[in-house]
Amino acid sequence: MSAAARFAISMAWRESRASLGRLWLLTASVSLGVAALVAINSFTDDLRLTVRDQARNLLGADLSLGSAARFSERAEAELAKLAAGAPVSRVVRFAAMAYAPNGTGARLVQVTASEGGYPFYGTVVTAPPEAWARRGQEHTILVDEALLLALSARVGDTLALGDARFRIDGVVVSAPGDVAVRSAFGPRVFMSTRDLDETHLLGLGARARYEAFVKLPPQADAQRLSEKHKAVLAAERVNLRTVSDQGRDLDRNLGRLGRYLGLVALIALLLGGLGVASAAHVLVKRKLETAAVLRCLGASGRTVLVVYALQAAALGAVGSVVGAAAGLGLQAALPALLGDFLPVAARSQPSWAAAAAGLGVGIWTAAAFALLPLSAMRRVSPLVVLRRDYEDPAAGRDLLRWAVAIALGLTVLALAMLQARNPMVGAVFAAAVGIVLAGLTAAARVLMRALRRYFPRGWPYALRQGVANLFRPANQTTAVVLALGFGAFLLNVVLLVQHNLLRDLRPGGGADKPNVVVFDVQPDQRGPVAQRLQSVGATPGDAAPIVPMRIQSLKGRAVTAQLAEDAGRPVEPGEGNAWALRREYRSTYRDTVGEGETIVAGERWAAGYWKGGARPDEPVPVSVEKGLADELEVGLGDEIVWDVQGVPLRSRVAALRDVDWARFEPNFFVVFPEGPLDGAPQTYVTMARVADAPARVRLQREMAEAFPNVAVIDVTQVQEAVEGIVDRVSRAIRFISLFSLATGALVLLGALATSRYQRVREAVLLKTLGATRRQVLQIASVEYLGLGLLGATTALALAVAAGWALVRFVFEARFTAPVIPLLALSLSVVALTVGVGLLSSLDLFRRTPLAVLRAE
Amino acid sequence: MTQTYTSGGRDLTVLRDVSFELEPGGFLAILGPSGSGKTTLLGLLAGLDRPREGRVVLDGDDLSGLDEDARARMRSAKVGFVFQSFQLIPTLTARENVQVPLELRGEPEAARRRADELLARVGLGDRGHHYPAQLSGGEQQRVALARAFSHRPRLLFADEPTGNLDAATGAHVIDLLAELNRESGTTLVLVTHDADLARRAKRVLRLADGALVSDSAAA
Known part of the structure; x- marks a missing residue:
C-alpha cells in the first residue's frame, strides 16, 4: 500500500x-x-x-390438456395414445348461478367439476378433511366459505346449481395453485363430473373449459411426450402443458x-x-x-x-x-x-x-x-x-x-x-426518472430565481425572512424538493391511474346506466326474462344475440394447420396468436355501432345492409376489433371462414373497430350484420337497471329459480371485485412508494440537520436582536411551508402529466383528475414537510441566546 | 515576482517586482501593514500559489515549473507552516494533528515517536488525546508548532503566529518558535505587521503596497 x-x-x-x-x-x-x-x-x-x-403440485399432474370445447374424437384418441394407460383425470370448469333454497340470494359461482385422482400432486385442504375424497357421493358438493356467507347457508344445507340439487358437505380451505384473488369474481364450488349432466348447464353457448390431467409413471419423460403429441392436439385446439411449462410461466410472471x-x-x-x-x-x-x-x-x-x-x-x-x-x-x-x-x-x-x-x-x-x-x-x-x-x-x-x-x-x-x-423497460424507466428529476430541479431553480427577482418586499418581516431562507447560501431547497417531490409524485401517479381505471367501471356513476347483465338467455326465454325484469321495475334494454363460433380458416389457410405448426416451434409468451386462433368467439350481429365503439377503418353499415349477397358464395362483411385484427394479422378485405356450430360461414373484414373494454357492457370482438346469422343457434344477453340492491338480490334469486341456465350478474358486485383487486395492487405499489416519501422526509431531516449550525446562529442572532420566539417560529414555518408547497405542487403537476400519458397511451382510457384526493395528498405532503421541519427545530425556539453563545 | 489577481473583472496587482534571496538557516521577517501583500508573498514562497511573473526557486528547484501535486510533494518534504488561526484539523486529536505531515510521507512509526517528542517539547505531553476545541488558543498554537516541526522542514513559514493570542501567550509562542528554530536549524520566514516581533529576526523585509521598500540585509 x-x-x-x-x-x-x-x-x-x-x-x-x-x-x-x-x-x-x-x-x-x-x-x-x-x-x-x-x-x-x-x-x-x-x-x-x-x-x-x-x-x-401447482399443475396437479405431470401433464395437463385444456380446451374451450369438449375434446374432439381425434383429441381423445391422441390423449389415449399419450397416456398409454396412465391415470387420467377430467375436469370441467364453468360459471353458473347457485342458490340455497333455504337461504337468501343467489350468486354467480365458479364451478370445478372433477373426477378421478385430480389433483394427483398437492392436496386440496377441506373442512372436514375427508370431504374431498367423498365429493360426488350422494350428490355432495364442496364450496368456498365465502359462498356460505353470501347465501346465508351452512354446511349440510342444499345448494341448487342449474337443475340439480346438492348437499353442501364441507368447505374448501385451499387448493393447490389457486390464486385467492380469483374468488373475488365468484366463490368456488367443487363437484363431481358425474353430476354434471343433471345440472343441464353445459348446453349451447355455455362457457366451459374442459381439461384432462395425466399422471405419468415415474420413468416417463413428460417433455418428450409433450413434444410428440403437442402438434396433433394443437390442431384440435387442445393446449398441452407440462410441469416445466407451468413452472416457467409462473416463474416469469412472478419475476415480472x-x-x-x-x-x-x-x-x-x-x-x-x-x-x-x-x-x-x-x-x-x-x-x-x-x-x-x-x-x-x-x-x-x-x-x-x-x-x-x-x-x-x-x-x-x-x-x-x-x-x-x-x-x-x-x-x-x-x-x-x-x-x-x-x-x-x-x-x-x-x-x-x-x-x-x-x-x-x-x-x-x-x-x-x-x-x-x-x-x-x-x-x-x-x-x-x-x-x-x-x-x-x-x-x-x-x-x-x-x-x-x-x-x-x-x-x-x-x-x-x-x-x-428488460433493456427497453429499464431505459424508459431511467428516462422517466430523469425527466421527473429534471422537472423537479427546474421547478426549484425557477422558484428560487423568481423569488430573488420578485422578492415580496412589501410582506411582513417574518414572511420575508422565511422566503429569503429558501435561497440563502448553501440552501438545501433543490435537494429537499427533489426528494420530497419524487415521493409525492409516485403517490399521485398511483392515485391518478387507480382513479381512471376504476372510474368507468362504476355503474353508479350514471343514474341510468345498466347495472344488471343477464347472460345465456335461450331464444324461448327472451319474453319471460323481460317480463321478470319488468316485474322488479327494470326496463330491459335490447337483447343482443350471441352466436358462438370458431375460426376455421384465415386468409385461405386452415387454422388447425397453423396451430399445429406453431406448436412445433417455441413461441415466446406475448408473441404468437395461438389463443386468438384457438378460442371460441361469441359474436353478435347488429346494424348499429355500439356506444363504446368507433369504426376506425372500413365501412359502417346501416339497417338492412345485408341483402343476402348477390351471389350465394359472397362473403359476409364483418367488423373486427382493432386489437384482435392485429393479433390475427388481418386487415380490411381479408377473408375469415368461421365454423358456426359445424356450419362454415365465409366472411371478409369490412370494418375495424375500437372498443372501450373498460365499459361494463357486453362487448364483442366480431360483429356481423343482421341477416346471415339469424338462423344460427344463439343465446341472448340483455342489460337492465335495477336501482336498489335488495331488488337486485331478489331478482338474482328469482331468475336462478325460474331460469337455472341464465346467469344474472350484478355489476356492482363485479365492480366491487375489480375495485378490490385494483385496490390491492395499488396498495402494494403505494407501500413501496411510501419508502420514497419516507426517504424524502429523511433527506429533509438530514438537510435541516446539516444546516443546523447556521440555523441556530441565525435564531440566536434574531433573538439577540429582539425577535420573539413566535417570530422565529413564524420564519421557520414560512420556510418549510415554501419547501413543502414547492415540492407538492411540482410533484402534482408532473404526476398529472405522467398520469395522463399513462392513462391515455398505456391503458387507453379517458383521463380525468380526482381533484379532492389529489389536493388532500398534496396537503399531506406539505403538512409532513412543515411537521418534520418544525419538530426538528424545536430546540431552536427553546434555546436562549446566551446558552448558544456560551456553547460556541 | 509580480502577482496580479483578477477581481470583479479588474486586474489587481498585489505584488510588484519583489525579488530577494534567502540563505539557509536564517530567520527572516516580512514586515508590512495589512494589505501590503505579505500574505500573498508567503503563499508564493511556500508554493501555495504561482506568480503571474517571475519565479520562486527553492533548493535549486523552480516551483513555477511544478504542478499543484508536485508542489504539494515539495511541501511535504521541505516546508512547514504555522498560521495565525492555528488551522488544526478539528476532527483530529492534538497528537494526530502533529502526526499528519510524517504520515503523509508514509512514516507512521516515526510520526508517533516524533509527535510524543514534540508535544512534550511544547509542554503538552499530557494533552495529546485532546481535540483542538478542548485546548486554549495558546495550546492550539503550540500544537501547531509541534506539527510544523514534526517532519523537520528545511523551511518554515509562520503567518502572524501571535495574531490571535494575547500578549503574554504570544510572547511564549514566539520564544518557543525561536528555540525550536535554533535547535533544528530550520530557515524561518515570519510574516507579521508587528515591528517588535520582526526585530527578533536576523533580517527584515519591509513591504508596502506590494513593493519591497527596505531589506535590512542590503543595508
Whole structure:
C-alpha cells in the first residue's frame, strides 16, 4: 500500500469519528431504499424458488390438456395414445348461478367439476378433511366459505346449481395453485363430473373449459411426450402443458411482478442517493479548510479526495448493511400485501443473493452520488488557509466531475435495466426518472430565481425572512424538493391511474346506466326474462344475440394447420396468436355501432345492409376489433371462414373497430350484420337497471329459480371485485412508494440537520436582536411551508402529466383528475414537510441566546 | 515576482517586482501593514500559489515549473507552516494533528515517536488525546508548532503566529518558535505587521503596497 493510501485510510477513519454521527440520517436514507429493494427482490426470489419446488403440485399432474370445447374424437384418441394407460383425470370448469333454497340470494359461482385422482400432486385442504375424497357421493358438493356467507347457508344445507340439487358437505380451505384473488369474481364450488349432466348447464353457448390431467409413471419423460403429441392436439385446439411449462410461466410472471415493484423500490434508493449527494455537498463546504490545511502540509489533491470518498463509501456501506438487514425483515410483511395474487404461500426465507445485490447496489449508489460533489475536494487550493474566501480562478471545467456525472447517469440506467431485466423497460424507466428529476430541479431553480427577482418586499418581516431562507447560501431547497417531490409524485401517479381505471367501471356513476347483465338467455326465454325484469321495475334494454363460433380458416389457410405448426416451434409468451386462433368467439350481429365503439377503418353499415349477397358464395362483411385484427394479422378485405356450430360461414373484414373494454357492457370482438346469422343457434344477453340492491338480490334469486341456465350478474358486485383487486395492487405499489416519501422526509431531516449550525446562529442572532420566539417560529414555518408547497405542487403537476400519458397511451382510457384526493395528498405532503421541519427545530425556539453563545 | 489577481473583472496587482534571496538557516521577517501583500508573498514562497511573473526557486528547484501535486510533494518534504488561526484539523486529536505531515510521507512509526517528542517539547505531553476545541488558543498554537516541526522542514513559514493570542501567550509562542528554530536549524520566514516581533529576526523585509521598500540585509 502506498504512503498516500495508508494516510488516506487512517485520516478517513479518524475524521469519520466526527462525521458518521452527524450524518446518520443520510445513512438511513440509503438504508430505506436498500431495504425496499432487498425486501422485494428477496421476496420474489423466495417465491420463485417455492414455485420451482412446487411446480408439479401447482399443475396437479405431470401433464395437463385444456380446451374451450369438449375434446374432439381425434383429441381423445391422441390423449389415449399419450397416456398409454396412465391415470387420467377430467375436469370441467364453468360459471353458473347457485342458490340455497333455504337461504337468501343467489350468486354467480365458479364451478370445478372433477373426477378421478385430480389433483394427483398437492392436496386440496377441506373442512372436514375427508370431504374431498367423498365429493360426488350422494350428490355432495364442496364450496368456498365465502359462498356460505353470501347465501346465508351452512354446511349440510342444499345448494341448487342449474337443475340439480346438492348437499353442501364441507368447505374448501385451499387448493393447490389457486390464486385467492380469483374468488373475488365468484366463490368456488367443487363437484363431481358425474353430476354434471343433471345440472343441464353445459348446453349451447355455455362457457366451459374442459381439461384432462395425466399422471405419468415415474420413468416417463413428460417433455418428450409433450413434444410428440403437442402438434396433433394443437390442431384440435387442445393446449398441452407440462410441469416445466407451468413452472416457467409462473416463474416469469412472478419475476415480472417482483421486478416492477423493484423498480418502484429503486426510486427510493435513488432518492437516498440524492440525500447522500446533498450530505456530501455540505461535507465539502464544511471541510474546505481542513482540506486546504492538508494540501498545505503536502497532501496531494487525490489523497484529499480519497479521504472523503472513503468516508462516503463507509456511510453507504453502513446504510446498505442496515438496509439489507431491514429488507430481509420487511420481506415478512409482503405476503400480507400480495398474498392474494400468489399461487403459493411465501415461506419468507431470506434470499442472500438479493441481500448481497442490495448491499452492492447501495454502496455503489452512495459512492457514485457522493463523488459528484466530492470531486471538488480534489481541487481545493491550499491558499484557502490564508484567505478563507479564496476561490481558485483556474477552477473551471473539471474532467473528473464530468466523468462522475456521466458515470452517475449510467449507474441509474444500468440499475434500472438490471432491475427490469428488460433493456427497453429499464431505459424508459431511467428516462422517466430523469425527466421527473429534471422537472423537479427546474421547478426549484425557477422558484428560487423568481423569488430573488420578485422578492415580496412589501410582506411582513417574518414572511420575508422565511422566503429569503429558501435561497440563502448553501440552501438545501433543490435537494429537499427533489426528494420530497419524487415521493409525492409516485403517490399521485398511483392515485391518478387507480382513479381512471376504476372510474368507468362504476355503474353508479350514471343514474341510468345498466347495472344488471343477464347472460345465456335461450331464444324461448327472451319474453319471460323481460317480463321478470319488468316485474322488479327494470326496463330491459335490447337483447343482443350471441352466436358462438370458431375460426376455421384465415386468409385461405386452415387454422388447425397453423396451430399445429406453431406448436412445433417455441413461441415466446406475448408473441404468437395461438389463443386468438384457438378460442371460441361469441359474436353478435347488429346494424348499429355500439356506444363504446368507433369504426376506425372500413365501412359502417346501416339497417338492412345485408341483402343476402348477390351471389350465394359472397362473403359476409364483418367488423373486427382493432386489437384482435392485429393479433390475427388481418386487415380490411381479408377473408375469415368461421365454423358456426359445424356450419362454415365465409366472411371478409369490412370494418375495424375500437372498443372501450373498460365499459361494463357486453362487448364483442366480431360483429356481423343482421341477416346471415339469424338462423344460427344463439343465446341472448340483455342489460337492465335495477336501482336498489335488495331488488337486485331478489331478482338474482328469482331468475336462478325460474331460469337455472341464465346467469344474472350484478355489476356492482363485479365492480366491487375489480375495485378490490385494483385496490390491492395499488396498495402494494403505494407501500413501496411510501419508502420514497419516507426517504424524502429523511433527506429533509438530514438537510435541516446539516444546516443546523447556521440555523441556530441565525435564531440566536434574531433573538439577540429582539425577535420573539413566535417570530422565529413564524420564519421557520414560512420556510418549510415554501419547501413543502414547492415540492407538492411540482410533484402534482408532473404526476398529472405522467398520469395522463399513462392513462391515455398505456391503458387507453379517458383521463380525468380526482381533484379532492389529489389536493388532500398534496396537503399531506406539505403538512409532513412543515411537521418534520418544525419538530426538528424545536430546540431552536427553546434555546436562549446566551446558552448558544456560551456553547460556541 | 509580480502577482496580479483578477477581481470583479479588474486586474489587481498585489505584488510588484519583489525579488530577494534567502540563505539557509536564517530567520527572516516580512514586515508590512495589512494589505501590503505579505500574505500573498508567503503563499508564493511556500508554493501555495504561482506568480503571474517571475519565479520562486527553492533548493535549486523552480516551483513555477511544478504542478499543484508536485508542489504539494515539495511541501511535504521541505516546508512547514504555522498560521495565525492555528488551522488544526478539528476532527483530529492534538497528537494526530502533529502526526499528519510524517504520515503523509508514509512514516507512521516515526510520526508517533516524533509527535510524543514534540508535544512534550511544547509542554503538552499530557494533552495529546485532546481535540483542538478542548485546548486554549495558546495550546492550539503550540500544537501547531509541534506539527510544523514534526517532519523537520528545511523551511518554515509562520503567518502572524501571535495574531490571535494575547500578549503574554504570544510572547511564549514566539520564544518557543525561536528555540525550536535554533535547535533544528530550520530557515524561518515570519510574516507579521508587528515591528517588535520582526526585530527578533536576523533580517527584515519591509513591504508596502506590494513593493519591497527596505531589506535590512542590503543595508
